[in-house]
Amino acid sequence: MLRFAPSPTGDMHIGNLRVALFNFIVSQQKKEDLIIRIEDTDKERNIEGKDQEILDILALFGITYSQVIYQSENFRFHSAMALQLLHEKKAFSCFCSPEWLEKKREEAKENKEAYRYDDACRDLLAELVIDNLNPFTIRLARPTDTIIIDDLIKGSVSFEPDAVDSFIIMRQDKTPTYNFACAVDDMLSDISLVIRGEDHMSNTPKQDHIRKSLGYEKNVQYAHLPIILNDMGKKMSKRDDASSVKWLLEEGFIPSAISNYLILIGNKPPCEIFDIKDAIKWFNLESISKSPARFSMDLLRHINKEHLKKMDATELSRYVGFADANIGELAKIYLEEASTTKELKSKITPIFAPKEMPEEFKESAKIITKTIKDAPYFEEYDEFKSYVMKTSGLKGKDFFKPLRILLTGAQNGPDIALVYKYLKNYLGEIVK
Template sequence: MSVVTRFAPSPTGYLHVGGARTALYSWLHAQRHHGEFVLRIEDTDRERSTDEAVQAILDGMEWLGLEHTQGPYYQTQRFDRYKEVVAQLLEEGKAYRCYCSKERLDELREQQMTAKEKPRYDGKCRHLTKEQQDITQAHVIRFKNPQEGKVTWNDAVKGEITFANSELDDLIIARTDGTPTYNFTVVVDDWDMKITQVIRGDDHVNNTPRQINIFKALNATAPEYAHVPMILGDDGKKLSKRHGAVSVMQYRDDGYLPQAVLNYLIRLGWSHGDQEIFSLEEMKSLFDIHDINKAASAFNTDKLRWLNQHYIKTLPVKEVAAALQWHIDNLGLNLSEGPALELLIPLFSERVHTLKELAESIVYFYQDYQEFDAGAAKKHLRPVAKEPLELVASKLSELNEWTAASIQSAIDATAEQLSVGMGKVGMPLRVAVTGAGQSPNLDVTLLHIGQARCLERIRKALAFIAARAEG
């Protein structure tokens, strides 16, 4: 049997970390077995589903590179199929019409909770005869769940799980307005799409026995289930908005590479020895759903930042530059006003953890800074810096070849001529040409800023020193 997995998000919000991990695991399982990966949008909750959320899911999947081979399918486009299966179950006596009012059900629930019983439908309408049923009267359709026996399945992550049928009630499969419910549509979809493995969060464990019973009622084979433990925040509590990114796309906005996010997500509940770094090909060949950890995993932002820096340093520079372009555009930088990104990325890869930090660090190569960093200017643009700056500017202006070697020679000669340490020349010069107190080595920094721009900025620094001296 060929492997077919699926990712089936509900478009009531963005694609978040937990959903992205589920999508990754499902995609990898299909990839490893040369199978199919289905993307299904479960949009039957019409009140909460939005077009914006659908697009956010599609954008997130595309950014991560998790390409589906089938779909996207939309449940709202399959209502005729669901009605067909509901009619089949009614005809076969495996479902029934329920006329109980909301008030009766609320009262029943309250009585059961007062008696410390598990709230469940009591089956009042289960045995109505055809003569007792009026299809013109408001009603829902309930699945006739077996009342005896048990449901057992071997979960790929959690092992054998058993539920007694007596714990399960007759769930609603079609609402009063005829729209189908989640547990029912999922079964019909997984059946029709020939899904072989369902990988999802362990908050769905309680849904599984209900779904398996519907599969049995349809004389269909249920897929293998793998229920993945939840992700906890840095503080050990359930991951939520307060722990960081609301959407996977927020990670792009914050400067993370998709390769780093994928590498981080696969390790967030799965491991292969002590290995931390995985190429995409290694992920495809090594990942096995049966090796997913049973315990919950804790999100660690520092670990993600470390991974991201690793990929900034090790990916081909052109790939990093392509991902960096979004941040460059976001800052409004014109790359024609400075060096190629490929020249700057290696200079900053040890200094930054995100593409956003990288983009913000290289602004001065493309446009003039508006003002000096206050702390750096106060410390290094003092009257004592006037002479070194004037002399180094003179030497830099005389260079016929603007190379890293000639620039360094001019700086060295200035320090030697004034009999001062390199810091007395280098630090004022760094602040003058970058506006701040930190940068890569001065020779390459000045090289990529350009001769004319460097000299203009040194004049600006000298004017600042003069104005400061005057009071």
């Protein structure tokens, strides 16, 4: 069983989508179920509707799954297992106030030492715990041995007990911390492989320690994906527009191209352009580079253009407001100067909009407009051009410039003969 576990606290990041894609691909290869776990325990940061937005994006990218689980629905299990750990003296109640802990952190900072909890409450006498009316958290006692994680991408990574520390598993309000809820939920769902970003690497030994403390013997495999860097060589953040999947879609990048790009970077595919079905055949987690992948808008635009070229013409036409294969083929002509559906729409829309004619061509445009309206239907552009030129009496730039503007809404662009091939049935609508 694999899982993708997003939080409904903001727009989906391309790093999250990459994790979802890899989990989907591997689940298909292994023929194991993929579940979606909405990690909604942080009530203050949750944004209403973001959970459904996440599911809608997954559907848009063809990522299927067997079920959706909301982490908050497992609170009773988190509480029960925390009580088990207390009963077995593997965890303890901590009455240290936030102010006291902050003071300890500042002292460690001044001494240029890494902060570690000093286990002040670990060995409190039972009567001191029972009689204490102060708020408390529950901490899991630090491990006694080195924890070794064999990561499919990073290799063997070891963590000393002090690095794991005696960490909090239940807050004062009796809600589980991220690591505790995550570890328990992975147990409940019988997760066999966790694929996620390398920013979670420090959480992994804690979650491993939680499971072992609860007597869970199954070995959970891990694969931590390197981060994606922006064009400045820094980790992509919310300040980078391209980090948002929603923004990329709004800008006219299509799902198949975004998937292609996110699977490609940091990988060694047999070819540059592919779809997710192709990737399922050759994808190998262990071939992923250990180094960060750098985001390239130019490469994404190139891949997007190639996917648009391969797209069914009628389907492409829908992206620019039509349902006609001819308009889709016309859009493909404009791919010489555009690489997103948003850019294509900006090329197609002026064709059907009122035209702004330069002053020097206004009179010629009136003559050509009347000629076209009165003209018979011509299958070939050369016949159409010859008729309009002869009937209007215009030639040179006084003919070709206004004709191009009338047919395309622009003074420059692709060969007008190619444009006419796909617009000839729309002339009455275009030339008004």
